[in-house]
Structures are given as structure tokens and as C-alpha cells.
Amino acid sequence: MDDTATPAGGTRWTGNKWVGRPMSRLEDAALLTGRGRYTGDIDVPGTLEAVFVRSTVASGEILGIDTTAALDRPGVQAVVTATDLAATPGLTALLEREGFVTTTMPLLATDGVRYAGEPVAVVLASDRARAEDGAESVVVEIAEKPAVISIDQVREGGAGAVHEEAPDNILLDSTLFSDDLDSVLESSHLVVTKRVDTGRVVALPMEGRSAHAHWDGDRLTLHTSTQVPHMVRSAVAEQMGLMENQVRVVAPDVGGGFGQKCVVAREEVIVAVLARMLDRPVRWVEDRGENIVASFAGHEQVHEMTAGFTAEGVLTALSTDVWCDVGAYSAYPFTCAVEPLMAAGELPGPYRVPRYAARGVAVTTNKSPTAPYRGVSRPQITLAVERLLDEAAARLGIDRAEIRRRNLIRPEDFPYTGANLVTYDAGTYGESLEMCLAELGYDRWPERQERARAEGRLLGLGFVCFSERTGYGTPVFAGRGMAVTPGFDTAVVAMDPTGGVTVTTGVSAHGQGHATTFAQIVADRLGVEPSQVRVIEGDTDAVPFGWGTFGSRSIVIGGSAAHRAAGRLAEKLARLAAHRLEAAPADIVLENGSAHVRGTPARSVSLAAIAHDAHIAVQHLPEDEEPGLEARDSYDPPGTFSNATHGAIVEIDPGTGGVSIERYVVVEDCGVVINPLIVDGQVHGGVAQGIACALYEGLDFDEEGQCRTATLMDYLMPTAMEIPDFELHHLETPSEHSSTGAKGMGEGGTIGAPACVVSAVADAVAHLGIPVDRIPVTPQYLALAIGAATDNPDPGEQT
Numbered sequence: 001m002d003d004t005a006t007p008a009g010g011t012r013w014t015g016n017k018w019v020g021r022p023m024s025r026l027e028d029a030a031l032l033t034g035r036g037r038y039t040g041d042i043d044v045p046g047t048l049e050a051v052f053v054r055s056t057v058a059s060g061e062i063l064g065i066d067t068t069a070a071l072d073r074p075g076v077q078a079v080v081t082a083t084d085l086a087a088t089p090g091l092t093a094l095l096e097r098e099g100f101v102t103t104t105m106p107l108l109a110t111d112g113v114r115y116a117g118e119p120v121a122v123v124l125a126s127d128r129a130r131a132e133d134g135a136e137s138v139v140v141e142i143a144e145k146p147a148v149i150s151i152d153q154v155r156e157g158g159a160g161a162v163h164e165e166a167p168d169n170i171l172l173d174s175t176l177f178s179d180d181l182d183s184v185l186e187s188s189h190l191v192v193t194k195r196v197d198t199g200r201v202v203a204l205p206m207e208g209r210s211a212h213a214h215w216d217g218d219r220l221t222l223h224t225s226t227q228v229p230h231m232v233r234s235a236v237a238e239q240m241g242l243m244e245n246q247v248r249v250v251a252p253d254v255g256g257g258f259g260q261k262c263v264v265a266r267e268e269v270i271v272a273v274l275a276r277m278l279d280r281p282v283r284w285v286e287d288r289g290e291n292i293v294a295s296f297a298g299h300e301q302v303h304e305m306t307a308g309f310t311a312e313g314v315l316t317a318l319s320t321d322v323w324c325d326v327g328a329y330s331a332y333p334f335t336c337a338v339e340p341l342m343a344a345g346e347l348p349g350p351y352r353v354p355r356y357a358a359r360g361v362a363v364t365t366n367k368s369p370t371a372p373y374r375g376v377s378r379p380q381i382t383l384a385v386e387r388l389l390d391e392a393a394a395r396l397g398i399d400r401a402e403i404r405r406r407n408l409i410r411p412e413d414f415p416y417t418g419a420n421l422v423t424y425d426a427g428t429y430g431e432s433l434e435m436c437l438a439e440l441g442y443d444r445w446p447e448r449q450e451r452a453r454a455e456g457r458l459l460g461l462g463f464v465c466f467s468e469r470t471g472y473g474t475p476v477f478a479g480r481g482m483a484v485t486p487g488f489d490t491a492v493v494a495m496d497p498t499g500g501v502t503v504t505t506g507v508s509a510h511g512q513g514h515a516t517t518f519a520q521i522v523a524d525r526l527g528v529e530p531s532q533v534r535v536i537e538g539d540t541d542a543v544p545f546g547w548g549t550f551g552s553r554s555i556v557i558g559g560s561a562a563h564r565a566a567g568r569l570a571e572k573l574a575r576l577a578a579h580r581l582e583a584a585p586a587d588i589v590l591e592n593g594s595a596h597v598r599g600t601p602a603r604s605v606s607l608a609a610i611a612h613d614a615h616i617a618v619q620h621l622p623e624d625e626e627p628g629l630e631a632r633d634s635y636d637p638p639g640t641f642s643n644a645t646h647g648a649i650v651e652i653d654p655g656t657g658g659v660s661i662e663r664y665v666v667v668e669d670c671g672v673v674i675n676p677l678i679v680d681g682q683v684h685g686g687v688a689q690g691i692a693c694a695l696y697e698g699l700d701f702d703e704e705g706q707c708r709t710a711t712l713m714d715y716l717m718p719t720a721m722e723i724p725d726f727e728l729h730h731l732e733t734p735s736e737h738s739s740t741g742a743k744g745m746g747e748g749g750t751i752g753a754p755a756c757v758v759s760a761v762a763d764a765v766a767h768l769g770i771p772v773d774r775i776p777v778t779p780q781y782l783a784l785a786i787g788a789a790t791d792n793p794d795p796g797e798q799t
Contacts, residue, residue, distance in 0.1 A: 017523075017591070018530055019524050020673060022675060022677035023675055026530065027509075027513065037253050038207055038210070039212055039225045040210050040285045042212040042223045042252070048077055048078075048282050049130075050124050050271060050274065051123050051128070051135040052119040052121070052122050052135070053120055053122065053138045054116075056142075058113075058115050058116045058706065059146065059160070059366045060144040061112045062111055062113065062140065062142055065120065066138070066141075067079035067138055070138045073133050073134045075125045075127065076131070077124045077278065081120070082108040085273060088239045088240070088273060090105055091107075092104045093330040093332040093334065093335040095335045095480070096481040097480065097481035099172055099174045099175075100172050101163070101171045102165070103330055104329075105331075105369070107119075107273070108122070114328035115369075116705055116706055117368055119270075120140055121138050122270060123135045124280075128285075144704075147366040148162055148169055149367070149703065151302050151324075154168070154364075155363075166364060171336050171337075171362040172336060172360065172362035176359070176360060177358045179419070181317040181319050184316050187316075188308030188309055188317065190308070190309040190310075190311075191309075192305075192309070192392050193304075193306045194303075194307075194384070196302075196303045196774065197303075197773065197775075198380045198383065198693075199300060199699070199774070200299055200300035200325065201373065201692075202292050202298075202699060203256075203258035203259060203296075203298070203374065205255055205256030205258055205291075207255025207256060208288065208290065209224075209260070209268075210224065211223065211283070212224070212281065213272040213281065215275055215276055219247075220236070220242070220246060220247045220276070221250065222247065223250045223252055224249060226254070226261050226508070226548070227251075227508055227550055228261075229508055229539070230506065230545055230547065231333060231548060232249045232264050232268055233540050235264040235333075239269050239273070240269075247272075248539070249539075249540045250541075251538035254538075255510070256511055258373065259373045259374050261510065262334075262372060263296060263333070263334060263372070264331075289711065293368065295368065296369055296371030297368050297370050297699060298339070299373050299693065301343065302322075302323040303322055303347075304320065305318065305320045305385075305388055307319075311396070312398075313407070314406050314407060315353050316355065318347070318348065318355070318356050320343075320347050320359070321358075322347070322361065324336075324339045324340045324361065324362050324377075325363050325365050326364060326365075326370045327367040327369040328367060328368065329369040331369050331371045333482070333483070334371070336362045336364070337360070338372050338480075339370065340360030340362050341360050341480050342377040342378070343381050344358035345358070345420060346381060347384065348419065348420050349382060349465075349466050349467050351389075352407055352408070365705075375750040376747070378747065379690060379751050379754045382752060383755040386465075386755045387759075387772075389403055389404060389407070394766075405433070408430050410429075411426070414426040422469070425640050425736060425737060427733055429465060432669060433463070433667075436463055436729075437463065439665045439667070439729065440461060442463075449461070458651060459764055460762065460763035460764025460765070461760055462647065462648050462650070462756050462758065462760030463645060463646065463648075463756060465643070465644075466644060468552065468642040470640055470641070470670075470746075472639050473488065474486070476638070487547065487557075488635060488636035489506045489547060489553070489558045489561050489634065489636075490506050490546055491505045491632070491634075492504045492543075492630060493565040494628075494631075495526070495573075495614075497611050497612050497614075497615040498608055499593065499608035500532055501526060501533045503518050503535045503565075504537070505518065505562060506537070506546010507547075507549045507554040507558035508549050512682070513681075517555060518533070519533035520675060521559055521562055521674065522563075525566035525567055525569075525590075526566055526590055527593065527595070527607065552642075554744075554746075555674060555744060556637060556639075556640060559739075559740055560635040560637070561634055564739050565631045565632055565633040567739075569631040573588075573595060573610055574595065575625065576610045576614060576621065576622070577590075577595030579621075580605045580609075581595070581605060583597045583603070590607070593606060593607050594607060610629075611629055614627060614628060615628060615629070637738060638737055639737065640735040640743045641743065642669060642743040642744060646665070646687070646752035648663065648665070648760045649663045650764060652761065652764050652782060652786070657780060659761060659777070661723075661757070662724070663724065664725075664726050665726075666726060666727070666728050666749070669731040669732065671732060671734050672734050672735075672740055673732060674742055682746050682748075683745070684749070685749065686749020686750040686751075687750070689749070689750045690749060690753020691753050691754075691757055692716075692718050693775055694753060694754040694757035694758055694777060697776060758772055758777060765786065768785075768790070769789060770785045770786065
């Protein structure tokens, strides 16, 4: 039962009965039959409904707010502005790093507004309709100012300042690696420079953000749709001057997050403040328009890269400047630096880059703030590096697959420490590439593509390789200088007098299937059925302090903590069983709900009988054993790397520019697979989200900072008609940095898909000389570009 020893070949994980099984999710029955309970379902008598009055302009000075008409509306109980919240300091995300500019996000806009959709007032009424009517009656007078809307606008200079603290609109300018590459690039056979742009997107969880607060005496209970309950508790307590034991935060069933809910929203804090101010329960449920325009966005970046290659296509050096549009404020607690630091720090990915220089810049604009959108810069850096390699291969006359073979981290290199000072644990980079190419029929592709082109069809094949750092522990976040430093997580595993097992964990599910996977892990350790294991999470009164769920951390960190705690409990069960059976603890086997002597199954005792004695008949315990059956453990790893290769075959309609995906193949390695069914589901969802970023979704703004894609009529979220079937293949390289051998995999699908689809689209139009170096690759762009390249400028003539 030693968690630290890892025999060769990963034998620590052999003999599992439940880990590795494609069990149906234990939580699904309630969700599918309407018995789920979301924040919007919380109903306390006397609850007031809150509706926010939001700025209709992107930048301007608030001259006045007239609430008279709103207060005269039937059912309206109160209208609150920033003046009423003067005692709350606002959310300030701190980074202890040179080049970082600290800004504060006020709970409600005070003297000015910084993006269209910023809350300036909140109306409270007896029901939602009356609150909406009241909000429409609030008159906000704003002297509009020119908006700052793009990275290029900031780089050109002359734009007005979004924040006085940052007159150049730069909130972070950090050189992570400053290697002098001039001499290396001068001696390289080929130097490639490339710019890649990625569009702004919003996470669009099925359930928007929401919060419900009520007070009982001097104690607050806040239900909220969040990924990080303890972070919310800390922020609310700080804003309200409370001890944290006065605040209970509960994340009930949560309908998706994708990073949008892993930061603390000002609305969550306001709801708590208003409940105390008015001495009434208060509920806020975000509508879809608010979610698109006013919630946390992500993804908008510019990558400018220079790379050197030998004549054989081997990388000699790589430099990058990463520019990120982080919107109007730093999100608490991760700060606006999370995307530029992630991108600049991990851009080399799965490739051997001998010399590296990187700079990360966060640009503030008059748009809604950003949060760590699923994948957190890895989709962008994968797209950037893979486009760079494709161009280098074309210019050198080297096959696209061959240039990757010559640069991928090799099996003999592990553990590999790159020029970015990141150490990669073992993976299957080359193996996943070869398997994906074989599945796609890559060796036969040139002939098929040539035949298609002769028929006037535009077919393309793309593939990309990437690594995904998962399970970030304290050292990684501390290295970035985060004042609030996530990392470890803790689990408690307890067995009750009947043999039932309860796991409490600091991670917090919002669709990942923790009730199933944690039950599988613990069931194997204790020799029970997963149906006997209850998993509790998301309630700060009931679970140990933890950092929630983001960054593919739950199984790596939370799962390891549960595995280790269950191991400690198993050791005690073995000792108690050994006492009953007059055997050595090392000879005890826990399985099928019983403890028996190894090699003699008839000499056994049920775990329920042991549990009964440990709680109710403690006189039967050995003298040196304490009553009860409970164990606690924490885990704080350095992180571990999953990897994958994605491949796709697409066809482009020359007339409409529409892209259809014929095949999509994923070969991934996330270490020991706890539940293949859940892993496949995560990959399916992630790839669908990545395809959306590649081809469809994008927040578009006019020169005044108004969002032109503010509804689902314009913000194009794909349907099942646009998403293909997926062909999934799994490799397993057990991680030495998790107790279960598992690596994280919640973001991998989203990381690889944009670059993969773009690679296939670029291959389809390569002979036409059409550049494909930005996402989303819209049908309009492709239709016009194809029309121009084929001397048919009117796409409408091609049907």
C-alpha cells in the first residue's frame, strides 16, 4: 500500500477491479430525470430577484444615474448603485511580477464604464419580470469616449487609456526567456517568421452564471454556479469584512464552466452584499445575452514568431512575442497574466527547441474581461507552432510528418527539460503521430487529393501534435508570482458503521463525472463497490479546503489525494482485520466487501463488521487503535504532461466556403484511464468546442466597442449537424506524478482541434496560395479567397 514506490512498468496500478472500466456515470440518473438542483432552483421564501443595469457604451464617464422611475415601478424594492457599495473595495487580482500593472474591478462601475455590458446598477424586485421592467426604467447618462478595441490599436499608440494606471494600455509586459538568438538565426539554413491571430470567444456553458444569497443571523449561505467554491468564499469574506467561517459557499449541480466560472464574478459578491443590505434573500440568474456580452471571454491573441531550421528541418531556435487582449480588468484571482504567461512559457510544446526567447504582453481594451478559457493559451500556441512547422516543411520541401518526426521529443529524452525550463515527463509523442497517420491513410493521401482536385473538389488533410500540462501544483503558480497561489488539494475518506464510504474533496465538478471516477479509485483501494461510495464536493461547510476544478487538475491532484487517503484507510482496515483473523496486516487482502487472509479466502471478515466495531463496539479494537475509520491526505504535484495527435480530413465548398469534416481522428495519452467512457466524453466535448473556435465562434466588435455578435443568431455555436463522429484511440503512459498514474485530459480536445482543422483547411487550399493563419476561418473568408484565387471574385456565381 506504498504510494511512493513506482516499480518498473507501472505495476503500482495493476490489479484494479474498477479503475479502467467504462462505467456509466453514477450522477447521470438524477440529471437526466430532472432531479438535478442548480443555483436557479434554490428557492428561499422572500427571495428578491436581481437584474443588472449594464452600460450600453464601451467607454465613457458616468454623469448621472436616475433611479426615480424604476423605484416607482410595481414590485421594485430597491435600486442600488456604486454609491451604496462604497464600503466594498472591489476585486483586485495581484501578481508579484515585474511588468505587471494592478487594477481593481469595482463591484459596480463608479465614475466611468470600461466595456459595453459593465454593470452600473442593480434592480431588486419581487419577481424577475418586475425587476426587468425596473432595470429598463433606470436612466444612465454617460459621456461616451473613444473605445480601445484591438491589440493592433494599442500597439500603434495614441489610443486613450482604459486605466489611468496603464497609460499605454499594457497591463503586463514580461520577458520570460531572453536568449540572444541573432547569431543562431543568422547561421540557420532557413528562417521563418509568422503571425497567427486567434479570435475572441465566450464559453457559452449551458447554465449561465448565477448566485443566490441568504443570511441566517450573522452567517451567509451563497449558492453559486462556480468551479471554485473556496475561492469565492475567500473573495466574498474579504469584500465584506467577514471571517471565512461566517460564509458558506455551495456549488450545487453546475451546468458547465469551461473556465468562465473558475474566477470570481463581481455579481457573486454583489448578491451577497445585497442580501445583507436588504435583509432579504437575493437571487441573480444570468440570461444568454448577458453571458455573451458581459461575462468572461477568452482566446484573443496575436503570436509573432521567428524560427530557425537546418536544411533537414531541425529547429535551431524559436522566438515569440505573444500579445493577449485581456479586456477591461484582471479577473480575480488568476489576473490578466494567465494567458500571456502560459503561452510564452509553454509554446515549444512537444518539440525539442534548443534556443528559445519569449515575451508575453497583456493588452487592456474596452471589452469584457477574460478568464482562463478551456485550454488556456494551449489552443493558440498549438495553432501557432503547427502553422510554423507546416510553412517550414513547405519551404524546405520536407514532408509535413517528417519535419515533426525530426523535432518531437523522443522516448530516450525523458524526462526532458526544454529551453523553456519546463520538465516533461514520459509521453508517446512519436507513437501517437504514427498511429494517427496510419488511421488517416496518410501514405495514400497525395493520390486521393490529386484526384479530388482534378474533379474541382477541395479536400485537405491536417494533423497536429501537442502536449498538455495538467495538474499544476503550487510550484508552477508560485513561479508566476500569483499572490493567491493554487496547487494542492485534500481529500477525506471515511467508512461509516455499515461499511458505506464517503469521500469529501476540495475539487468541484461541473460535468466531469467525479462522483463516478472518484468512487472507482476509492472502491479499488478499499475493496468495495463504487455504488457504496458517496462523493461530496462543492460545499465549503462539508469538504476540506481546496482549489476547485480547472486546468485538468481534478483527477491528477484531487484523485491522487483521494487515492492516498483511501490507502491510509485501507491500511487501518487491514490492521483491524488482521487483529480479528490473527494474521499479519501485510497478509490481508481487501476485496468484494470483505477482508481475507491472502491465499485463504475462507478466513475472512466483512468490512461492515470491522466498521461496526470501529464505531459501535470499540472494545473489540486493538489497544493501540483509535475509534473511527477516517483518513485524510493532500497532494501537490509538479504537474504532468498528457499528449495527443489529432488528424482530420475536410472538404471545402468552393462557392460558399463552408467546411465539412469527413473524418476526425484522435490518438491521446492521458496516462492510466480511470473511466474510458468519461474520457471519451471529455474528448468528444473538447474537440467539438475546438472545432467551434476554428470555424464558427467569434465575438466581433465595431469601432465603438459594441459587440455585433450579441445573440446566438450571430454568435455561431455549431450544432450536431456540423460536428462529425470522432475516432478515438488511447495510449497509456502512467504518470509518476500522480498516485493513480492518471494524467489530466479535460482540455486536450479543445487544445488540438483548432490547429488540426486549420491545418486541414490550409492543405485543401494550399495550391491556391490562400493563407490560413487566423481563427475562426469563416465561410465568408474562404469563399472570397477561393473566388479571387480562381478568377471568380463573386462567390455567388459558384453554387
